Amino acid sequence: MLIDVENLMRSHRLPHIWCPGCGNGIIMKAILEGIRESNLDLDKTVIVSGIGCSSRATGYLNFDTIHTTHGRAIAFATGVKLAKPELNVFVITGDGDGAAIGGNHLIHAARRNIDLNVILFNNNIYGMTGGQYSPLTPHGKFATTSPYGNMERSFDICNLVQAAGATYVARGTAFHTKMLIDLIKNAISNKGFSFVEAVTMCPISYGRRNKMGNAPDMLKWQRDNAVNVKAAQKMEPEKLAGKIIIGELHKETAPEYTELYEQLIARFRKGAEGDGQ
Amino acid sequence: MRKAQLLQGNQACAMAAIDAGVRFYAGYPITPSTEIAEFMAENLPKVGGKFIQMEDEIAGMAAILGAALTGVKAITATSGPGFSLKQENIGFAAMTEIPCVIVNVQRLGPSTGGPTAPAQGDVMQARWGTHGDHPVIALSPASVLESYDITVQAINFSEKFRVPVIVLLDEVIGHMREKVILPSPEELTLIERKRTNLPPAEYKPYEADSTRIPAIADFGTGYRWHVTGLFHDENGNPSGKADTIHKQATRLLTKLDPYLEEITLYKSYCTEDADYLLISFGCTARSAAEAVDMARSKGYKVGLLQLQTIWPFPEQLVKEFCTGKKAVIVPELNAGQLRGEVQKVITNQTLSGVNKINGDLITPEEIVMKIKEVAGQC
Ligand SMILES: Cc1ncc(C[n+]2csc(CCOP(=O)(O)OP(=O)(O)O)c2C)c(N)n1
Ligand code: SF4
Numbered sequence: 001m002l003i004d005v006e007n008l009m010r011s012h013r014l015p016h017i018w019c020p021g022c023g024n025g026i027i028m029k030a031i032l033e034g035i036r037e038s039n040l041d042l043d044k045t046v047i048v049s050g051i052g053c054s055s056r057a058t059g060y061l062n063f064d065t066i067h068t069t070h071g072r073a074i075a076f077a078t079g080v081k082l083a084k085p086e087l088n089v090f091v092i093t094g095d096g097d098g099a100a101i102g103g104n105h106l107i108h109a110a111r112r113n114i115d116l117n118v119i120l121f122n123n124n125i126y127g128m129t130g131g132q133y134s135p136l137t138p139h140g141k142f143a144t145t146s147p148y149g150n151m152e153r154s155f156d157i158c159n160l161v162q163a164a165g166a167t168y169v170a171r172g173t174a175f176h177t178k179m180l181i182d183l184i185k186n187a188i189s190n191k192g193f194s195f196v197e198a199v200t201m202c203p204i205s206y207g208r209r210n211k212m213g214n215a216p217d218m219l220k221w222q223r224d225n226a227v228n229v230k231a232a233q234k235m236e237p238e239k240l241a242g243k244i245i246i247g248e249l250h251k252e253t254a255p256e257y258t259e260l261y262e263q264l265i266a267r268f269r270k271g272a273e274g275d276g277q
Numbered sequence: 278m279r280k281a282q283l284l285q286g287n288q289a290c291a292m293a294a295i296d297a298g299v300r301f302y303a304g305y306p307i308t309p310s311t312e313i314a315e316f317m318a319e320n321l322p323k324v325g326g327k328f329i330q331m332e333d334e335i336a337g338m339a340a341i342l343g344a345a346l347t348g349v350k351a352i353t354a355t356s357g358p359g360f361s362l363k364q365e366n367i368g369f370a371a372m373t374e375i376p377c378v379i380v381n382v383q384r385l386g387p388s389t390g391g392p393t394a395p396a397q398g399d400v401m402q403a404r405w406g407t408h409g410d411h412p413v414i415a416l417s418p419a420s421v422l423e424s425y426d427i428t429v430q431a432i433n434f435s436e437k438f439r440v441p442v443i444v445l446l447d448e449v450i451g452h453m454r455e456k457v458i459l460p461s462p463e464e465l466t467l468i469e470r471k472r473t474n475l476p477p478a479e480y481k482p483y484e485a486d487s488t489r490i491p492a493i494a495d496f497g498t499g500y501r502w503h504v505t506g507l508f509h510d511e512n513g514n515p516s517g518k519a520d521t522i523h524k525q526a527t528r529l530l531t532k533l534d535p536y537l538e539e540i541t542l543y544k545s546y547c548t549e550d551a552d553y554l555l556i557s558f559g560c561t562a563r564s565a566a567e568a569v570d571m572a573r574s575k576g577y578k579v580g581l582l583q584l585q586t587i588w589p590f591p592e593q594l595v596k597e598f599c600t601g602k603k604a605v606i607v608p609e610l611n612a613g614q615l616r617g618e619v620q621k622v623i624t625n626q627t628l629s630g631v632n633k634i635n636g637d638l639i640t641p642e643e644i645v646m647k648i649k650e651v652a653g654q655c
Contacts, residue, residue: 048343059503067504067505067507068369068506069365075343076343077343078339079303079344081343082301083327083344083347083348087496261322268323
């Protein structure tokens with residue numbers, strides 16, 4: 001299986017910088033599988049990331065890639081996509097990168113319904129800076145900056161992005177890789193703003209402090225606590241408390257931003273041709 | 278040449294951008310720069326370009342960098358507070374060598390200060406706003422026509438040297454209307470970034486030849502290269518090794534050195550026989566030119582050096598112009614930001630400033646008063 005995606009990677013850059021047991025590699029591979037199975041033109045595919053452990057993925061991926069500033073990947077990607085709409089543009093971001101410092105760009109890109117595929121690696125923590133709480137750290141959980149338990153409430157980032165106008169929203173996990181690949185493929189085929197939250201694990205900065213065991217234990221936790229969205233619809237709210245709902249959460253069609261802009265330009269082109277006659 | 282037009286500096290700047298081939302604008306509205314965005318929103322789609330109003334200045338800066346990597350010429354415009362917000366991504370552009378132009382129509386600061394009040398207080402922010410060491414180019418026009426010419430130059434410099442170039446307008450030049458005759462676009466000499474002609478397998482995105490400027494490959498053309506704000510080697514791979522960092526940091530820092538003369542733009546007025554030299558820029562250079570005439574009619578031999586290139590600071594030029602002068606006076610709408618730079622390069626001339634930070638302009642009379650005072654001491 002690895003052979004299939006090897007030519008999508010800058011293998012000479014390995015080994016990667018991630019800790020043993022980190023879930024980032026699993027998510028990265030799922031993205032590559034999604035790209036491969038969607039038969040995208042690799043020369044016309046751009047991957048943009050912010051800053052964080054997860055955002056380092058772009059360094060290993062053999063495409064045109066930009067490792068930008070913290071939180072700004074979506075804004076960079078908006079420029080890439082609008083300037084050259086024929087490119088397939090992906091964004092790799094973390095829960096801190098995408099939901100905290102980059103939260104504003106996330107909601108506005110969703111509102112514009114610009115055709116980006118955003119994959120947010122949710123490890124519930126700031127990994128790169130050593131384990132501070134993020135907007136997706138659950139209430140009560142421990143981090144270096146929430147030594148007495150997180151007093152803040154966390155986002156349901158999928159709800160947020162859906163409310164902001166995204167036309168494809170899904171959540172997967174590092175444990176359910178087959179499903180995650182399918183969700184990424186669906187995101188790719190959606191013409192508009194697509195968002196996939198990929199629940200992953202940081203055994204080093206999050207797992208240890210919250211007594212979640214080692215990486216396999218954290219994967220088992222994902223297996224035992226994920227509920228498929230279809231099953232969830234039939235479940236009582238109290239049964240769903242503390243669970244993560246996975247699957248395709250939202251799908252709709254709406255005008256896509258770069259297409260609208262191309263139509264505007266075409267209007268002027270027509271005008272110019274008309275003038276010439 | 279075009280017909281005579283009555284234009285604002287901001288409009289001339291925006292027209293220059295489109296004439297020079299800019300096809301992408303992303304930004305966030307802020308007084309006194311907004312007319313540039315409005316002009317772009319209306320006119321870019323007519324020439325097949327793209328305009329987008331982003332959610333803030335940080336996003337505007339990020340978006341032009343993303344766009345520039347696909348091969349288009351890209352620009353953004355802002356003013357003081359927005360310029361501050363852009364700084365992290367301006368640093369990213371410097372580090373990753375992405376051509377782009379940032380117009381900063383200065384207003385009175387700090388903070389929201391005076392949104393419609395003229396000031397020239399961002400000289401230092403243009404130079405030192407980002408973190409770390411890297412060169413910048415900052416240019417400043419003193420008229421509507423110069424606003425056009427300087428913007429074309431800024432775009433050319435950014436393309437040629439692969440650096441972010443800052444156009445330091447000020448509120449007066451941005452909003453003032455003057456009758457101008459602009460060149461027609463065909464008359465302009467335009468520069469395009471050097472694109473690689475190597476096959477993708479041989480391409481090293483940060484390998485520079487003797488020009489010190491590496492060749493670029495547009496995104497989407499099969500080169501599949503990596504752009505990172507981390508220190509990186511010639512292949513674009515991040516590196517923490519001291520010798521790799523040293524090599525890159527040194528090339529970045531010295532990248533513009535062979536081109537200083539070409540980058541230094543200026544005008545001079547009555548300097549040949551002058552005993553006293555005024556050094557000024559932007560709107561204040563206009564008062565200074567008037568002051569030269571007034572002082573000369575009273576018998577004081579005064580000349581003016583108007584700097585259009587502020588950064589890299591034209592040390593050699595300033596030194597030459599100061600040679601043989603009794604005194605040097607720097608009028609500027611800040612507390613002495615440019616004067617400090619002059620101080621670093623002059624030797625035995627007395628140096629003083631005419632400064633205002635209250636939102637009023639410096640009048641020619643105030644400069645003449647200073648000339649008289651200095652002449653009395655000399
Ligand atoms: C402007 C800015 N602020 C802060 C930082 C420091 N910083 C680097 S990564 C990071 C958090 C990353 O967390 P997340 O996005 O969740 O990614 P992870 O490392 O967990 O994958 C922070 C705060 C920075 N690089 N830039
Ligand atoms: S700190 Fe956490 S997220 Fe970062 S590489 Fe290590 S395990 Fe992964």
